[in-house]
Amino acid sequence: xxxxxxxxxxxxxxxxxxxxxxxxxxxxxxxxxxxxxxxxxxxxxxxxxxxxxxxxxxxxxxxxxxxxxxxxxxxxxxxxxxxxxxxxxxxxxxxxxxxxxxxxxxxxxxxxxxxxxxxxxxxxxxxxxxxxxxxxxxxxxxxxxxxxxxxxxxxxxxxxxxxxxxx
Numbered sequence: 384x385x386x387x388x389x390x391x392x393x394x395x396x397x398x399x400x401x402x403x404x405x406x407x408x409x410x411x412x413x414x415x416x417x418x419x420x421x422x423x424x425x426x427x428x429x430x431x432x433x434x435x436x437x438x439x440x441x442x443x444x445x446x447x448x449x450x451x452x453x454x455x456x457x458x459x460x461x462x463x464x465x466x467x468x469x470x471x472x473x474x475x476x477x478x479x480x481x482x483x484x485x486x487x488x489x490x491x492x493x494x495x496x497x498x499x500x501x502x503x504x505x506x507x508x509x510x511x512x513x514x515x516x517x518x519x520x521x522x523x524x525x526x527x528x529x530x531x532x533x534x535x536x537x538x539x540x541x542x543x544x545x546x547x548x549x550x
């Protein structure tokens with residue numbers, strides 16, 4: 384830790400003064416550009432393969448431009464969203480949180496996040512919190528005379544089912 388601190392202190396001025404406007408992809412803008420600028424500056428300062436590596440990482444993580452030899456990783460939230468989408472059958476317009484959790488936990492592939500949920504309440508909160516990352520909010524519905532919280536097919540990004548398939 385001390386060595387890294389000393390290296391940072393002795394190289395900080397050079398790194399901060401490094402102009403990366405020509406090497407940083409123009410498509411990276413706003414807050415992403417602000418965040419990645421220091422990484423590009425450090426890579427330029429280090430030289431060798433580092434500028435190319437940081438550009439490749441930025442293009443993949445910010446712009447979604449993966450090289451053909453790269454396998455993109457999905458986040459735990461993306462994995463969960465995909466599992467929730469698969470929990471909806473063609474005839475389901477709405478599923479309660481409990482039903483989604485039941486179906487996902489009984490699926491052949493379970494999302495890694497489920498291992499962290501030790502109680503029913505933590506599972507419900509975990510599901511809701513992970514889906515909020517994508518702007519998905521739960522809705523309250525009356526099901527069989529009981530108020531439930533859940534999600535609609537469209538809110539989790541499931542494709543609409545053609546009328547002839549749903550019948």
